[in-house]
Amino acid sequence: MRRPLGGRLRISTTWLGAAPFLAYTGLFLALPTVLVAVGAFSGPHGPTLANLAQLSQPYVVSAFVNSLVLSAVSSGVGAVVGAVLAYAVATGSPDGIMRRLVTALCGVLSQFGGVTLAFAFIATIGTEGFIVIWLQQHGITFYPNGVWLFSLTGLTLIYVYFQIPLMVIVFMPALDGIRPQWREATETLGGATWHYWRHVAGPLLLPAFLGAWLLLFANAFSAYATAAALLDIGGVIVPLQISRALSSEVGLNQASFAAALALGMVVVVAIITVLYARLQRRSARWLPR
Amino acid sequence: MGALDTRPIGASWGGSRSAAEVRLEDLRRIYGSTTALDGLNITIHAGELVALLGPSGCGKTTALRLVAGLEDADGGQVVIDGRDVTHLPASRRDTGMVFQAYSLFPHMTAQENVGFGLRMRKVGQAERRQRAGEMLELVGLSTQADRYAHQLSGGQQQRVALARALAIRPSVLLLDEPLSALDARVRSQLRDEIRRVQREVGITTLFVTHDQEEALAIADRVGVMRAGRLEQMGPPTAIYSRPATPFVAEFVGLTNRLAGVVNGGAVDVRGVRLPLIATDTPDGPAVALVRPEAVSLAPATESSNGLLSGTVIAVSFLGAVSRLTVDLGDTTVLVQIPTADATAHPGGSRVRIALRQDPVLITRDGSPGKP
Amino acid sequence: MNRHRRRRLAAFKTVVYVVLGLFFLLPIAAMVEFATRGVGLTSPRTLVAFTSIGSDPELVDAITASLELAVITSVGMLALLLPTMIWVRLRLPRMARPVELLCLTPLTIPAIVLVVGFAPIYNWIEINVSDSILTLAFAYLILVLPYCYRALDAGLSAVDIRTLSEAARSLGASWGTVMWRVIVPNMSSAVSNACLLCVAVVLGEFTVANLLNFENLQVAISILGTGNARDSIALAVLSLVFVFFFLLVLSFLGRALSRRRGGRARA
Numbered sequence: 001m002r003r004p005l006g007g008r009l010r011i012s013t014t015w016l017g018a019a020p021f022l023a024y025t026g027l028f029l030a031l032p033t034v035l036v037a038v039g040a041f042s043g044p045h046g047p048t049l050a051n052l053a054q055l056s057q058p059y060v061v062s063a064f065v066n067s068l069v070l071s072a073v074s075s076g077v078g079a080v081v082g083a084v085l086a087y088a089v090a091t092g093s094p095d096g097i098m099r100r101l102v103t104a105l106c107g108v109l110s111q112f113g114g115v116t117l118a119f120a121f122i123a124t125i126g127t128e129g130f131i132v133i134w135l136q137q138h139g140i141t142f143y144p145n146g147v148w149l150f151s152l153t154g155l156t157l158i159y160v161y162f163q164i165p166l167m168v169i170v171f172m173p174a175l176d177g178i179r180p181q182w183r184e185a186t187e188t189l190g191g192a193t194w195h196y197w198r199h200v201a202g203p204l205l206l207p208a209f210l211g212a213w214l215l216l217f218a219n220a221f222s223a224y225a226t227a228a229a230l231l232d233i234g235g236v237i238v239p240l241q242i243s244r245a246l247s248s249e250v251g252l253n254q255a256s257f258a259a260a261l262a263l264g265m266v267v268v269v270a271i272i273t274v275l276y277a278r279l280q281r282r283s284a285r286w287l288p289r
Numbered sequence: 290m291g292a293l294d295t296r297p298i299g300a301s302w303g304g305s306r307s308a309a310e311v312r313l314e315d316l317r318r319i320y321g322s323t324t325a326l327d328g329l330n331i332t333i334h335a336g337e338l339v340a341l342l343g344p345s346g347c348g349k350t351t352a353l354r355l356v357a358g359l360e361d362a363d364g365g366q367v368v369i370d371g372r373d374v375t376h377l378p379a380s381r382r383d384t385g386m387v388f389q390a391y392s393l394f395p396h397m398t399a400q401e402n403v404g405f406g407l408r409m410r411k412v413g414q415a416e417r418r419q420r421a422g423e424m425l426e427l428v429g430l431s432t433q434a435d436r437y438a439h440q441l442s443g444g445q446q447q448r449v450a451l452a453r454a455l456a457i458r459p460s461v462l463l464l465d466e467p468l469s470a471l472d473a474r475v476r477s478q479l480r481d482e483i484r485r486v487q488r489e490v491g492i493t494t495l496f497v498t499h500d501q502e503e504a505l506a507i508a509d510r511v512g513v514m515r516a517g518r519l520e521q522m523g524p525p526t527a528i529y530s531r532p533a534t535p536f537v538a539e540f541v542g543l544t545n546r547l548a549g550v551v552n553g554g555a556v557d558v559r560g561v562r563l564p565l566i567a568t569d570t571p572d573g574p575a576v577a578l579v580r581p582e583a584v585s586l587a588p589a590t591e592s593s594n595g596l597l598s599g600t601v602i603a604v605s606f607l608g609a610v611s612r613l614t615v616d617l618g619d620t621t622v623l624v625q626i627p628t629a630d631a632t633a634h635p636g637g638s639r640v641r642i643a644l645r646q647d648p649v650l651i652t653r654d655g656s657p658g659k660p
Numbered sequence: 661m662n663r664h665r666r667r668r669l670a671a672f673k674t675v676v677y678v679v680l681g682l683f684f685l686l687p688i689a690a691m692v693e694f695a696t697r698g699v700g701l702t703s704p705r706t707l708v709a710f711t712s713i714g715s716d717p718e719l720v721d722a723i724t725a726s727l728e729l730a731v732i733t734s735v736g737m738l739a740l741l742l743p744t745m746i747w748v749r750l751r752l753p754r755m756a757r758p759v760e761l762l763c764l765t766p767l768t769i770p771a772i773v774l775v776v777g778f779a780p781i782y783n784w785i786e787i788n789v790s791d792s793i794l795t796l797a798f799a800y801l802i803l804v805l806p807y808c809y810r811a812l813d814a815g816l817s818a819v820d821i822r823t824l825s826e827a828a829r830s831l832g833a834s835w836g837t838v839m840w841r842v843i844v845p846n847m848s849s850a851v852s853n854a855c856l857l858c859v860a861v862v863l864g865e866f867t868v869a870n871l872l873n874f875e876n877l878q879v880a881i882s883i884l885g886t887g888n889a890r891d892s893i894a895l896a897v898l899s900l901v902f903v904f905f906f907l908l909v910l911s912f913l914g915r916a917l918s919r920r921r922g923g924r925a926r927a
Contacts, residue, residue, distance in 0.1 A: 014751050014752060015752070017743070017744070017747035017748075017751060017752065018744055018747060018748060018752055018755050018759070020740060020743075020744065021740055021741070021744035021759070021762075024740055024801070025762050025802070025805075027781075028778075028781075028798055028799065028801070028802050029762065029765060029766070029769075029774075029802050029805075031777065031781065032774050032776075032777025032778050032781060033769055033774070033777055034777070035776075035777040035780055035781070036773060036774075036776050036777040039776065039777075081680070084676060085676055085680055088672065088673045088676040088677065091669060091673070092673070098677075100908075100912070101908075104904065104907045104908040105684070105904065107860070107907045108860065108900070108903050108904045108907050109684065111860050111861060111864050111903075114864065114866045114867075114878060115866055115878045115879075115881050115882045115885070115896065116864075116878070116881065116896040116899065116900055117687070119691065119881070119885055119889075119892060119893050119896050120687035120688060120690065120691045120893075120896070121687055122889065122893075123687065123690040123691045123693070123694035123695075123889075123893050124686060124687045124690035124691075129690060129694075130686075130689070130690035130693050130694065131686070131690070161683075161684070161687070164680070164684075165684075179391050179392075181388045181390075181391050181392040182392065182394060184357075184359050184379070184386070184388065184392075185386070185388065185392045185394075185453075186380075186405075186409075187358070187359065187378070187379035187380050188357055188358075188359070188379050188380075188382075188384055188385065188386040188454070188463075189380075189385075189405055189406035189409055189453070189454075189457060190380050190381075190406055190409035190410055190457065191380055191405075191409045192378075192380050193665075195409055199405070199408070200394055203396050204394075204395065204396055218767075218768075218770075221770075222770030222771070222772060222773075223770075224770075224771065224772045224866070224867045225866035225867055225870075225878065228866070228867075228870065228882070229866075229882050229885070239772045242772055242773075242776060243772075243870075243871055246775070246776065246779060246871055247871070255776075255779065255780075258776050259776050259777075262772070262773040262776040262777075265770070265772070265773050266768075266769060266773055269768055269769070269770065270768060273767075273768045285395075285439065286395040286396050287395075358662070359662070360662060361662045361663045361664075378662065378664075379662075
């Protein structure tokens, strides 16, 4: 007769083990998310779609467009250049100093964007930047048509700076999964380098490459710090719109507007994440880790 | 595994094409400070299957890769069918290669894998399918044509790899330890199958392995390698019964090391006079290398020669034969006899050993000891 | 690989490394150059910018706060995440997927979005718990989840914790002993990995601190930058170099620790 009671108790103590973690993430992850979702639909007089309607205003739409273009360009360039760099590293010795150095550097630079990087670029190609002055001393004007560093163009360039290392980190495992036997088999079957890339390595790496590109896209789309440090609080991209709304003094209205913007961002990133997961599954089937 | 197709396909193998001779002339390969190959000379006759056998690091895989063109030689030549291919890249050498593992393209079906080489040669899709289908039938996998590599067992994958290598009808087939990654049972089945296919197609083949049983079973001739050099090359029976060096004698099959004295072209071992393989061996103390199956047992009697009597201390049942370890007092001897005879000599029994008059190899390095 | 291809590959690698090396190192070099400029274009190089950091109380506060946050977050992450992950692996395998999903969510819900939801929560915390900058640790713990989860997961996968824990339990160890004295010592490189990632993320974090009106290291650099470009860049250089060496040590430490323990058991 003891058994049923004892069994039930045992099950609940087992679940107790996961309780702290669930409680914490419930409070600090689920709750904020819910607050965003709820906030997007709340108005001064109860639930409303007014906040979402505000998203269709021209300056909001243009912010979204700018964010998407910025993300597309910086992730595109970062993906291609990063893939090339990753390939250079992957073909070296796995224990070599170059690989470790590059990996560590990529780890830092992909994480540590934001303020530091914005300032680094100001120091390099700002109006009194190192390169600008050096070129001036040789008679070349770096900014013949005006300074573009503090605009979307400059921001895109800076984004590339941390997108490339991120690409290296994300894409490298796929490159490591390419077995040397595939290359050798291609050669003995009569295929040259071009055939190998066209028929074997290319198709095999494509899902991983696209997935990494998507990750870079989401990363650029969600980035805030660099833009905040570089541009005026203006609001030319969505994250800056959110920060403007949050720091505005007009109270609740703006907080809900920020939530609506945030919800819009979540939708975009969620779509990207789902696509990414699909590509990851296909890539994982072919390329062993 | 599927029924094995036994139709001869020689006719569809390009008809009048004759097999190619492969010559490795003075091949040399150096990695940094290590000499992987030190002047290797081997001729593989047309249609022959030569096995390169040796421990890891002996250079056998390096030799194979030099023939394939996957690495460049630092000296010497590779000649295929009279053509010097030493400076040709792998993609132009007309060789087919089967790797140890993982070589199938994971994003292609078995059929697409097999047809890959044909695609490189710009063969049209319909003909590709047909020839790939033929090849898969040849290795008994026509039902698996639409499977991917991860859906096939290790043995099946290697068969597809074999079909893929042969689909392009190369002059030479190269196999780099194709069975090493497989289970024992699959290994022996696939081994026979590779041999069957090779004979049917009549292709000159170089087979690299570290498993001596494999090499002896499958090859027309075996080349035993060590430290970048060829120790002996010959038919399996010669390698086994007439080893040229102690290394070959001990690497291929088991050997007993028995102390003895050479005099007059034969060696005296424990009171028995055994002929020598090399009759011109100089006199003096030596260690004779005696195969376990050359030793027979009889129950001990009081008048037994002390040097040849001992006690059975271990019996290993191996199915048809058994291996008994006999303690002769100053050394132990491995004896291999049919299991039916072994039951008369259980562990602990006193026995008398007899040495068959097979010519033996002697060595003057190292001490006699456990085999 | 044949000689010809090897040579082509070496040339390709050299070009890639040189071009990209320049692209990446130039801004950092520029930062160092900028930070050591004297007043006026012809003045000698000076380290005044670096040394003056110590004398600015606001900066020192910000740096201290960030370092404290880094420590608190690491400890909190280990205390919360590690036992949970071990427990899930051993006793609640059904929770493995949900836990993984939860840990990877912060990648989908970026900081800029989370902070909108954090705002009301932190209003409450400010009133009812504390208005110290160290309360940021609550948020940071969430932000580091994806990185630390992956690091710890890799470490847990490398050790057969089921067998180890069963062996320890059969010898009479309690669950606490199993966790802290049997399992954790066997994944020391993964643990140090996770901690160092924590530190890197926390020291580099700007978004949440900025929008919740706290002044951590990155916010301090940004504020300083609006007035004194040179000094703020000096601070930025220091923090960058610090984290870089941290992560470099991480890669060597991880390797040394796993080697000393004999590496993974070979199947």
